[in-house]
Amino acid sequence: MKYFRFSCDTNILISSAFYYRFKTLPEIFREGVVYDFSIFTMRYFERILGKKGIKFGILPPSTLKELNLIKPKIILKKLEERFSNDQVKFRKALNELSSLLNRVNDNLKRVLKIFNKGKAYINDNRVRKIYKKVDNMYKNFITQSINMKEEIKKKVEDHINNFYARYFQNMEAYQEIEEAKETALQTQIIRLSKKNKTVKENDKEILSEIIYERKRCIQENTHFRNNLNFYFITEDTHFSRKYNKRFKIFSTPITTKIKELFDIDSVRAKQFTELIFNKKLNLER
Amino acid sequence: MIRISESYIEIINSFLDDYIERRELGDEIYTPLNTLLNEIQDFFSEVYLDFNNSFLKKSENEDITNFLIYHSARNLKLTTIKVIDSFRLAKVRALNPKVARQLKSFIEPLIKFLIFLKLMKQESFPKIDMLSEELEKFRSIAKEKDFLCNLDEELKYDKITHKEFRNLMNSIREINLAEFH
Numbered sequence: 001m002k003y004f005r006f007s008c009d010t011n012i013l014i015s016s017a018f019y020y021r022f023k024t025l026p027e028i029f030r031e032g033v034v035y036d037f038s039i040f041t042m043r044y045f046e047r048i049l050g051k052k053g054i055k056f057g058i059l060p061p062s063t064l065k066e067l068n069l070i071k072p073k074i075i076l077k078k079l080e081e082r083f084s085n086d087q088v089k090f091r092k093a094l095n096e097l098s099s100l101l102n103r104v105n106d107n108l109k110r111v112l113k114i115f116n117k118g119k120a121y122i123n124d125n126r127v128r129k130i131y132k133k134v135d136n137m138y139k140n141f142i143t144q145s146i147n148m149k150e151e152i153k154k155k156v157e158d159h160i161n162n163f164y165a166r167y168f169q170n171m172e173a174y175q176e177i178e179e180a181k182e183t184a185l186q187t188q189i190i191r192l193s194k195k196n197k198t199v200k201e202n203d204k205e206i207l208s209e210i211i212y213e214r215k216r217c218i219q220e221n222t223h224f225r226n227n228l229n230f231y232f233i234t235e236d237t238h239f240s241r242k243y244n245k246r247f248k249i250f251s252t253p254i255t256t257k258i259k260e261l262f263d264i265d266s267v268r269a270k271q272f273t274e275l276i277f278n279k280k281l282n283l284e285r
Numbered sequence: 286m287i288r289i290s291e292s293y294i295e296i297i298n299s300f301l302d303d304y305i306e307r308r309e310l311g312d313e314i315y316t317p318l319n320t321l322l323n324e325i326q327d328f329f330s331e332v333y334l335d336f337n338n339s340f341l342k343k344s345e346n347e348d349i350t351n352f353l354i355y356h357s358a359r360n361l362k363l364t365t366i367k368v369i370d371s372f373r374l375a376k377v378r379a380l381n382p383k384v385a386r387q388l389k390s391f392i393e394p395l396i397k398f399l400i401f402l403k404l405m406k407q408e409s410f411p412k413i414d415m416l417s418e419e420l421e422k423f424r425s426i427a428k429e430k431d432f433l434c435n436l437d438e439e440l441k442y443d444k445i446t447h448k449e450f451r452n453l454m455n456s457i458r459e460i461n462l463a464e465f466h
Binding site: 011014015018019027033034035065068069070071072073075076077078079080090091092094095096097098099100101102103106109200235236 | 309321333336337338341345348351352353355356359360383413417418421436439440443445449451453454455456457458460462463
């Protein structure tokens, strides 16, 4: 079994700190909430650190920097949502949220112990070089995404005309299904052309830093050469696969490309929990 | 306006030295500690009023900064209350002056943190990172010296029930974190 290391994005890190009580694994899989998968993962590696003294996590500096801003943003969102118009409750809410932030910070402090702090700063030339490659990859995907729907339509039409026309009476319905299926397969790319789904600079920087950290890991541990799985836990669809309930399929073109170009396995919190649960991770140093 | 000065540290330290030398706790320490607590509470009220008046009226970053100052001032207040309570408890139980030794190495960070917060409140430069880092340093030292309130104490001081806290934590988990990223 290959060695492994993992990293995660800021949301996974923060969600792993929002808990009041721990849930059992069956509960976690039944409810399927990202928060619980993240909490389970971090708790698991806290135990591993305690037992074996090994840190399998690596956090890039950009993720750490984002933490300070996102935590109070979440708190303010809650404050605004529930109490901004009520003077009496406003003060109580402030104190409750302040306690909550203390609790989350304490939890985070513990969680951060399972990670080695990365050394990849985005201003470093080596990381900038990687960034250019990442940026190009997304630019290509964005170009693809612009005419993708028309291309899918044409591709499906050709496919049907060539092979299946004679077997199906209801061609339109069949074409609709095939188009929807192909669209589902390409969701990761198609979303990039939507206004609010663009890949932020920061996300590309974080991916570049993670790619650099993987390289550094291999340089520092020669036995990792051709023998390391580097996981990036993230719920962002422009990194990790997107599930389509209707056809029960995953859209993976970007995830596959990231693996192919940079040898990074972008996984969702649930996928990573399954790897732990199914004992698919090599816990040797 | 910064009223408190570092001379406070000297006054409190002189009492603490005396207790450590005599190996017995006295009552003199409560006067400067209560004055300090009043000063912190005044600052806390001032911070609250400012935040209450400006919330949602300025930029998001200013709201975050003001919340962090409020949050830090609240931590400072709760920690000072715990310092005073720790002295009371040690006195009632006639314990040795361990608490005096602990406070001797903590009083300076405590007062300096108050001065830091007052300065931060007056300054206009971006300070979210600095506030977060200094608060964590303060909490780490307070924890090391046994003056940091645990969750139970924190909730008790502010009359928050565990049920309310649990519901709040659960409701936060309904927020889609992707929108903040």
